[in-house]
Amino acid sequence: MEWRCRGITWSGGAPGLRWQGGKVSPLAYGQRLAFRAVGPRRCAGARGNPCPLEAVVPGRSTGGRCAECARLDRAHSVAADTFLDDPQPYRVYLAWFGPGMTKVGITAEARGEARLLEQGAVTFSWLGRGPLMAARRTEEVLRQTLGVPDRVAYERKRAARHALPPASVRAGEVEELHRSARAVGGWTETLEPLEFAPRDHVEAFGLDGLPPLAGTVFELVDGGVVTGRLLAAAGPDLHLLDPGGRCLALDTRLMGGWALRSAGEVGAGADGAEFSVPVTPVAAPEPESAQGELF
Structure with missing residues (x-):
């Protein structure tokens, strides 16, 4: 049986790998992973449906989809502003990813925190709730x-x-943004404002x-x-x-569409497998300018 990956899922607030057919393999921090990619990489399909052409896609594509499936996947996307008549309630959130890195976004209320986990938000707070278009305008x-x-x-x-930085610093940046957002006039007339209540994902993310x-x-x-x-x-x-x-x-978006096998199935075995996919090293920080020594 061929196990073709579909990337990561955050079901119930915990990570897992999705596979073609719907199976999910839970991931646990501290566990050892060892797998070998078997090509070619095939299109991951659109909106839960397989690609009818089983098109080959480039290894560097984070989307992992052919052009037609990518178009279909975004045809009813709230993020792409192509799905505007959803009657369910939405929430506006304020998310923090690192010092000075905050963003505003929206998600369907029924999804809870899933969207924040999928984006890697370390800390966040809800800001308001209401109809989709009011949330989008806000x-x-x-x-x-x-x-x-x-x-x-x-x-x-x-x-x-x-x-x-410490949790108090993370929450403090979100609280400051929440305060500034509440001070912006107009949007509270169409959305129900929500009080600042920070949620932190450091433990969930490990x-x-x-x-x-x-x-x-x-x-x-x-x-x-x-x-x-891991x-x-x-x-x-x-x-x-x-x-x-x-x-x-x-x-894990690079994993979508690859057939994955245990590294132990080929060669020296899982314990002897070596990391052998291309890696981009983190650039060394540039030395501080010595301009001050010149004056």
């Missing part, structure tokens, strides 16, 4: 008025997780004591092995300690 007003983005780059999120980030997986390749101890998971990312002692981040 999101846009706050973006324009407060200069808060609706997206934060994954690269910045990953790096910030390895040097987090981020306490995470060692410095040494690199990120660039792509999976046919025959390439990923092996290491230290943490946040959003789509797995943080692994490889056999060489490096802390590496693997974006």
Whole structure:
């Protein structure tokens, strides 16, 4: 039987790997992972449906979909502003990913915190609830008025997780943003405002004591092995300690569409498998300018 990956899921507030057919394998921090990618990588399909062409997609694509399935997947997407008549209630949230990295977003109320876990939000608070279009307008007003983005780059999120300030500092930044958002006029006429109540995901993500980030997986390749101890998971990312002692981040969106086998099925066995997929090292910090010595 071929196990074709569909990426990560945050079901019940805990991470797991999804497989074609709907099966989910729970992930536990501290467990050892060792798998080999078997190509070619096939399109992951759209909205739970398999790609009718089983199209081959590039290893570096985080979407893992062919052009047609990518179009279909976004055809009813709230995030893409293509689904505007959903009658269910929505919530506006304020999320924190690292020092100076906050964003405003919306999610269906029925999904609870799932959207925040999927994005890797370390701390967040709800701001308001109500109809979809009112939530969308509020999101846009706050973006324009407060200069808060609706997206934060994954690269910045990953790096910030390895040097987090105390929980009080994290919550303090969100509280300040919440206070500023409440002071913006107009939106409370169409949405029910919600009091500041910080929620922290450090424990859920396993981020306490995470060692410095040494690199990120660039792509999976046919025959390439990923092996290491799972230290943490946040959003789509797995943080692994490889056999060489490096802390590496693997974006599970790169796994979608690959058939994965235990590394022990081929070659030296799981205990002897070596990490052999391309990794981009974290750039060393630039030395401080010596300009002050010139004056």
